[in-house]
Amino acid sequence: MIDQILEEIRRYETIIIHRHVRPDPDALGSQGGLASLIRDNFPGKRVYIVGEETEDLRFLVRMDEIADSAYAGALVIVCDTANQERVSDSRYSCGARIIKIDHHPLVDSYGEPQWVETSASSTSEMITSIYRNHPELVLTGQAARLLFAGIVGDTGRFQFSNVTEETFLSAAELMKKPFDRQKFFDTLYQRKLAVVRLNGYVLQHFTLTDEGVGFIKLPLDLIHSFHLQSSDASTLVNCFSTTEGLKAWVLFSEEEGLIRARIRSKGPEINQLAARYHGGGHPLASGATVYSWDEADGLIADLKVLCSRT
Structure with a gap:
């Protein structure tokens, strides 16, 4: 699969890389x-590279602004995005x-080829494996940092159960x-004072x-009382x-017209x-995503049932 993707990269003169909306460090x-x-x-x-930016992660990398015409005859690569509706910038479908x-x-079968490795800790680990399988390639400090x-x-700084031997080998290479x-690390985990107050x-x-x-x-209204936005609250x-x-x-964390639900688990599988x-x-x-606090209560009730079985 790596060789097939490299061959496609060699074939195209314009390559546009997308990822999911509301990006996290792995997406970027x-x-x-x-x-x-x-x-x-x-x-x-x-x-x-295209997509919307988030203020607290701009230190990692900045996006390019490109015209629609750039997609003509281009290879589009979508990273870290399970389904098409979550791709940031709808122009991803305009390439060749x-x-x-x-x-x-x-979740959603799209693209040819599709390289999906659910055993990988991250899409970044998968990209690192391109270099690990082709050590003749140049890998700069900037690429390694990202x-x-x-x-x-x-x-989660190598704490989660998705960490494998390959994860550590990839990190060691980088x-x-x-x-x-x-x-x-200092920049990634730095928090605005208002976020620290909301954390409390x-x-x-x-x-x-x-x-x-x-x-x-x-x-x-609570989030705004701390002079923050919903995206700030989600980091907690x-x-x-x-x-x-x-x-x-x-x-x-409530936004205009909807409520985002960030769900985590130590055992019960929550993706379904x-x-x-x-x-x-x-x-x-x-x-x-839920659309009322009553629906949020329904999610909590379902999560209680799920946890009561373990």
Whole structure:
């Protein structure tokens, strides 16, 4: 599969790389890392990365602004995105060919070829394996920094159960390259004072049920009272994850017209539950969307049933 994808990259002069909406470090790391890998090894090609930006991750990589005409005859690669409706920038379908590179459970079959490795900790680990299988390629410190960011982000600093021997081998390969890891960690986990204050509120007010379900509801007016946006609140999903007796948890953050639900688990598989609430993801880390606090209560009730079985 790696050789097939490299062959397609060689064939096209314009390559445009997409990823999912509301990007996390793995989305940006795999997207930007792959772009750097291609640029550094095929300097004559036009390589672009597109999609909306999020303020707290702009330090990783910035997006390109390109005209619609750039897609004519272009190869489009979509990273870290299980289903087409979550691809950031709808122009992804305007190219001559689409390749999908992803580590989520298969939800939507699109692209040719599709490289889906659910055993990989992250899409960034998959991109790193291109270099590991072809050590004749150039891997710069910038590419290594981005791919390392993606692995760190999706493994929770190597704490989650998706970490394998291959994950550590990939990280070790990236650490051989010149980039400032301390500065990277300091910037990635830096928080605005307002977010720290909201973190304190969450710790004081989250609920832990007898079934082992933790949850917190953050209405939009509450979020705004801290001078924050819903996207800021979402970063706190794991702030009470070390609580004794916790099996699974959900953080609800309200936006205009909807409520985002970030769901995490230490054992019960939650992605099918998330799918019932307009979402999906990994067995132990998923997202969903509800449209009222009553529907949020229904998700909590279903999560309680799920946890009561384990």
